[in-house]
Every structure is written in structure tokens, then in C-alpha cells.
Amino acid sequence: MGSSSSRMDHIPNAEQLMQETGFSAAHILRLYARFEFLDKDERGELRPEDFGALRGLAMNPIGDRIIGAFFSRGKETVDFPSFVRVLANFRPTETNTIRDGGQSFSRTRKLKFAFKLYDQDRDGKISREELLQVLRSMLEQQVTEEQLQSIAERAIQEADLDQDDAISFEEFKKSLERVNIDEKMSSHFLR
Ligand SMILES: [Ca+2]
Ligand SMILES: [Ca+2]
Numbered sequence: 710m711g712s713s714s715s716r717m718d719h720i721p722n723a724e725q726l727m728q729e730t731g732f733s734a735a736h737i738l739r740l741y742a743r744f745e746f747l748d749k750d751e752r753g754e755l756r757p758e759d760f761g762a763l764r765g766l767a768m769n770p771i772g773d774r775i776i777g778a779f780f781s782r783g784k785e786t787v788d789f790p791s792f793v794r795v796l797a798n799f800r801p802t803e804t805n806t807i808r809d810g811g812q813s814f815s816r817t818r819k820l821k822f823a824f825k826l827y828d829q830d831r832d833g834k835i836s837r838e839e840l841l842q843v844l845r846s847m848l849e850q851q852v853t854e855e856q857l858q859s860i861a862e863r864a865i866q867e868a869d870l871d872q873d874d875a876i877s878f879e880e881f882k883k884s885l886e887r888v889n890i891d892e893k894m895s896s897h898f899l900r
Contacts, residue, residue, distance in 0.1 A: 720737060720789065721753075721788070721789050721790060722789075722790045725790075726790055729797075730796075730797035731797070731815075737793065740792070740793055740796060744789050746762070747763070753788060754786040756785060757777070770846045771847060774843075778822065778825060779791065779792065779795045795822075798822040820878075820882050824878050827839050833877065833878065834876060835876040837865055837874060840864060840865065845857060864876075867884060
């Protein structure tokens with residue numbers, strides 16, 4: 710057992726990641742342990758199938774989308790720094806350290822992440838069909854297709870300010886203005 714600082718030496722970009730994400734050294738160490746656990750063949754990168762070992766995700770109705778968010782477009786692997794950056798979206802922001810708009814910056818980042826979970830073709834808009842797909846996976850057991858359609862219809866009507874029948878990021882952000890994003894984004898990942 711080395712001290713925590715010598716164990717940190719093995720972790721790629723540890724210092725920079727702490728600064729960038731606000732994670733503590735203890736957090737980074739814990740995330741690294743998790744990364745190594747998932748990285749069964751010890752190649753220093755994860756593939757989508759490696760995420761199957763995270764039970765919280767396997768049981769999440771939009772787990773596949775969340776896993777997809779770890780991977781840049783066209784890439785099939787994710788390294789430790791990128792892994793940490795994605796998880797930073799799930800990190801609650803300390804409410805007692807609001808200054809220089811830092812809080813709202815990280816809120817915007819989190820909203821962007823959430824937006825991408827819907828915007829699967831990444832054209833910068835959530836179409837009616839994209840919204841329906843997410844609602845369908847989340848509510849499948851509980852509501853009829855007809856109810857789904859009307860929930861989607863109402864959501865679009867409420868958010869769609871320029872009436873192009875899709876939700877842009879700005880519209881998405883506006884419609885969630887009063888929602889506590891930290892509460893929504895907190896997950897089993899960081900506990
Ligand atoms: Ca889209
Ligand atoms: Ca719109």
C-alpha cells in the first residue's frame with residue numbers, strides 16, 4: 710500500500726483531470742479503481758461491452774445511450790481521461806462555491822450532456838421521433854403508445870419556441886431553467 714500521492718502517479722493526467730473536473734484525489738483514485746476493474750484485458754481503454762459490468766447502467770432504461778455518450782463519434786474505445794470527463798457530468802456541484810458563473814458553466818455542460826442523450830443523430834436538435842424514442846424506453850411498461858405520443862406532443866409544444874417542430878439546445882435549456890439538474894444527473898456512479 711503506497712500513499713495516495715504515489716498511487717496517483719500511475720494515473721494518466723491525474724492532476725489535470727482534478728483541475729478540470731473538480732474531482733478530489735480520493736475520487737480520482739476510486740474512479741481509476743473502477744476503470745481498472747472494467748478494463749478486463751488491461752489495455753488502458755474500455756469498449757462498450759465492458760460497461761455491462763456496471764449494474765446501475767445495465768438496469769437503466771437509457772443505459773445504452775449513456776454508455777454511447779462515453780464514446781466520441783466513430784470511436785470504439787474510451788481511455789481514462791475521457792471516462793473521467795464524462796463522469797464529471799454526474800458530479801454534484803457544491804452550492805457553497807458559487808462564483809464567477811462557474812456554477813452555471815457546469816450546469817450548461819451537464820445540460821449539453823443530457824441533450825446529447827436525446828439528440829442521437831447529433832444534428833443539434835431533438836426531433837419528435839428522438840424524443841419519442843427516449844420516452845418509449847423510459848416509460849414503455851407504464852403507458853400506452855397513444856399516451857406517449859401526447860406526452861411528446863406536449864413537451865415539444867412547451868419547449869419549441871421557434872416552432873420548427875424540434876427542440877434546439879437553447880430551447881432545451883430554457884425549458885429546464887427551473888429544474889435542479891444535479892438532482893436529475895446524480896447517479897450510482899459516484900457513490
Ligand atoms: Ca437530432
Ligand atoms: Ca424549435
